[in-house]
Amino acid sequence: MFARGLKRKYGDQEEGVEGFGTVPSYCLQRQSLLDMSLVKLQLCHMLVEPNLCRSVLIANTVRQIQEEMSRDGVWHGMAPQNVEQRAPIDRLVSTEILCRTARGTDGEHPTPELEDDPLQSSASELPIVSSAQGQRNPQSSLWEMDNPQENRGSFQKSLDQIFETLENKSPSSVEELFSDVDSSYYDLDTVLTGMMSGTKPSLCNGLESFAAAPPPPSSTCKSDLAELDHVVEILVET
C-alpha cells in the first residue's frame, strides 16, 4: 500500500525478479507513476485554460518523484532536466494559441521569459523536450491534433501509444535496475496492480514481456529516461 509505510526488503525484490510478471518493482511502479503524471500534465496543457491548482499539484508530484530518483542515483544529469521540468509551471497558463504556435517551431527553447501577465507568457515548448525535433517518430502524426476537444477524445489511444513505446525499453540487466532502488518507506505493492487492472492493458503486456525482450544498447534506468524523453517529445509535437 502506498501509504502504509511498509518497507520492501531487497529480498522481496529478488523474488519479484523471478516471478516478474506478477510483482512489479518499486522502480517500475515509480516510473509508471511518473509517466502517468507527465501525461496528465500534457493534458492540462492541452486545455484552453488549465486548472492551475491541479497542474501545480501534479507538477509537484512529478518533482517529488524526480527528486527521489535522483537521490537513488537513477536519474543522472538531473539538474538540467530539473530546470526543464519546472518549465511546465509557466506552461500552466499558456493559451491554446500559444500551444499551436509552439508546435511548429523547434523544440529547443530556453527558459521562457515571463511577462507580468502569465496568461500571455511562455511561448516555449513543453519542458521535457531536450533535443531537436528533427527526427520524428512516424507515429507523431497521430499527435498533431487541431483542437483540445479532439485531444481529449483520442487520449486513450495516445496513452496506449505511450505505453507501447515504453514497452520497448528493457534493460539488459534487470539486477542493475533493482540495485539502484533504495530501501525506502514507500510500499507500492498494489499500486501498479490497481492500475493494470484498469484501462491500460498495454502496460501490463509491456511489463510481462519485460524480461523477455531483447536488451537495448544502454541498459540502465537512465536509458529508460532517455526513452521517456523521446516519448514525451512525441507528445509534445502537438
Place this chain on the structure above:
Amino acid sequence: MAGAGGGGCPAGGNDFQWCFSQVKGAVDEDVAEGEVLSLVPSKYNGDQMTGWYGHRITVYHVSLQNKGRAHSRGEYNVYSTFQSHEPEFDYLKSLEIEEKINKIRWLPQQNAAHFLLSTNDKTIKLWKISERDKRAEGYNLKDEDGRLRDPFRITALRVPILKPMDLMVEASPRRIFANAHTYHINSISVNSDHETYLSADDLRINLWHLEITNRSFNIVDIKPANMEELTEVITAAEFHPHQCNVFVYSSSKGTIRLCDMRSSALCDRHAKFFEEPEDPSSRSFFSEIISSISDVKFSHSGRYMMTRDYLSVKVWDLNMEGRPVETHQVHEYLRSKLCSLYENDCIFDKFECCWNGSDSAIMTGSYNNFFRMFDRNTRRDVTLEASRENSKPRASLKPRKVCTGGKRKKDEISVDSLDFNKKILHTAWHPMESIIAVAATNNLYIFQDKIN
C-alpha cells in the same frame, strides 16, 4: 422544533433520526460533466436555499404558511430561477470564459428583498431577488399596455393606484464586478460589516465594496515573480464571522493563513499560520495532493474553523496553530486506492463541509452519494446515503457502512463497489433548525429530523 431559537438546537447529529423530506431536480436527467447541483443556505435565517446547476441558479424558499406550525415544517419550493452568467469571450487571450458558476453567497437580509453574490471563473455578480405582488394601474402618460399616450388626449389627471397581482419573483443583476481576476475565482465571502466582500482566485485575493464595481483592492498576492517557482495556490478563503478585519485562506499544501487587514494593506504576511506536521509513516507521493484543502469554514461562534482535505475534516482552534484540535476521517478506506483515484482524477475532487447551527456537529460528503456527519461532543459519526431508493416521505435514513476488507456483512458495501461518479461535494445545514440539504449529482435532497 418549529420556531426554535438559537439555543434550541439539540447537540449532535446522531441524536437525530434523519428522515427524508424532499428531493428536487430531474429524475433521470443525464448530467453533463462538471455540472453539479450545489447549494448554499442563507446562513442568516435558512429560509432561502440556493441550488445551482451549471449556470442556472434556483432559489428555494420555505413557504411562510407552513412555518411556525407545530409538528410541521415548511417545504422548500422553487422561489426563483434564473441564469446568472453568460458565456463570454476574452478577446485579448482568445479564451472562452465559461458561464459555469463556482460559488454563491447570500447577503444578510436588510429589507424585503434578498441579495446574493454569484461568481463564475472571472466575474462576480450581485443579484437582487424581490417579490412583486402589486401592480400600479392608472398611469396618466402611459396606456395600460405601456404605450405612451398622446399628450393632447389627456384631459384629466388621476393618481395611479396599486392593485394586487399574482406573486412574481424577479431576479435582477444589480452589480457586476468584473476584470479583477486573472486566474479562476474559487471563493467569495461576505464580510460581517455587510459592506465588503472578498473574492479569491488561485493566486490573489481581492477586497470589494458591494457598492463599488470599478475598483477592488488586492489584499493577498502569492504569485511568484518567476512562475516557474510556483508550487502552491490558494484554494479557499473566508472572512471571520464577527471580526471584520480577519480572514483566512487555505492552500494546496494543506496550510491555512489567518490575516489581519489592520496590519497592512497587502496581507502577504500572515498573522497566524496553521499547519499540521506531517506524519512520516504515512508519507507517499500522494501526500501533498491529499493534504490540499478544498474548503475552509469558520464555526458560527468564530472560535474554530474547519478544513476539508481529501480524506479528512479537521477542526482548528484559532488560538492553536500547531495542529488541529480534532481530525475526523471521512473515508480512510480510500487511502489504499489513492493511485487509482489519482489516475481517474477523483483525487482532485473538491469536497465542502459545513457546521450545524450550534457548532456541535459537522457534515461533509463522500462518494457513492454517501455523506458523513460527526458529532463533536459524543465523538460519534454516521454515514448516510442520498438516493432515490431511500426517498419515501418521512422514511428514516439507515446508516451505511463500507466494508474495508475481509468478509462483507449484509448491507455493507465494499470499497470496490463504490460509485465514484456519484459524489456529494456540497452539503448544507440549516443554521437554526434540524434540516439538512445535500446535493447529489443533479438532485437536491432535503432531510429533516423526525424526533422533534
